[in-house]
Amino acid sequence: MKINYGVKIAPPTIEIARAFGSNVEPVPLKGGQNTSYIAGDIVLKPAGGKSGTEWRAQVFSSLPESREVRFHRPIKSIHSDWMYEGYVAWNFLKGEHVKGQYDKKLKASRAFHELLKGVPQPEGLKTPKGMWSIGNWVALGQKEFDYDQEFMDLYNQIKPHLKPLPEDRQLVHGDMFQNFLLDENLPPALIDFSGVWAPNGFAEGIMLADAIVWGNATPEELEVFKQVSNIEQMAWRGALTRIAEQAESIKWFGKEKDEAVQEARNYQRVFDYLNKNF
Structure with missing residues (x-):
């Protein structure tokens, strides 16, 4: 099980949220390992390296839909990039962490x-x-x-x-x-x-x-x-x-x-x- 040992960056601002199409102030996402933020119906996360971020976004933007599993879809910024000011955005997924099952x-x-x-x-x-x-x-x-x-x-x-x-x-x-x-x-x-x-x-x-x-x-x-x-x-x-x-x-x-x-x-x-x- 992973623990967040990553480098800390400043929390995302409302301007970063707006760059991805949300006018809601970002707030920490419960269970997001202190690195994820929710802003309306999007989730903001630190981007990491450019090549890895772009690869991940391309993979998950191209996967077909499934009736058996949901997964995050990446969101492009208003500048047509996957990254903005060190952050990436993904669609919010409804659900709870549940033991077992x-x-x-x-x-x-x-x-x-x-x-x-x-x-x-x-x-x-x-x-x-x-x-x-x-x-x-x-x-x-x-x-x-x-x-x-x-x-x-x-x-x-x-x-x-x-x-x-x-x-x-x-x-x-x-x-x-x-x-x-x-x-x-x-x-x-x-x-x-x-x-x-x-x-x-x-x-x-x-x-x-x-x-x-x-x-x-x-x-x-x-x-x-x-x-x-x-x-x-x-x-x-x-x-x-x-x-x-x-x-x-x-x-x-x-x-x-x-x-x-x-x-x-x-x-x-x-x-x-x-x-x-x-």
Whole structure:
């Protein structure tokens, strides 16, 4: 589960909202990790790098509509650009963060990833460029797991379970657990896209691991994940992703080692579940 370690920028002004077609003063969006703002029917977020922002906007502006899943659509500014004064705008999606209901969430995930199948690998995902992408590369066997002994002790429990992965890769959402919005009258919405180039099912593997650690999901709630092809392997690698991220957080963000180790050790619960249920 991601924590916002990003660089802080000034909150968006009414002028920025107007540039994207809203006359409503932006206010912090609940659950937006202190970086998202709502202004009427649009959501404003820090843009990040220009190339990545434009790629993301082009992808999500071109995806077809689905009756099974909702996702944000980007909004161009009055200057016909996707970015303005360091911000991007997306349409607001109705819904609430709801615990559990993994059957609905997995159905939406399948539909979402089916839409993404034709998207080619972007340049930005061809090399690891930060803590989270390095974690993914380690989990997918593209980078060696080489960290302090406390992390190696966890890795050594995972290593015997690692098997060759399918060669086919596609764009997937690498941080789904807390990024579903549910509404009783609408399909589930999947937000805050975190792109990973990975085998299909990797996203659900990470989600399963996070559901155990952060959602305290019961084995009964997790039964539905067994419908996902190769889910055991993907869940081992999902746990490995999170452990590598914690090891990397020490270097990237100056996180205290003891804290990083403790958060990584939380994923022992995933090991226990997988060993007992597969």
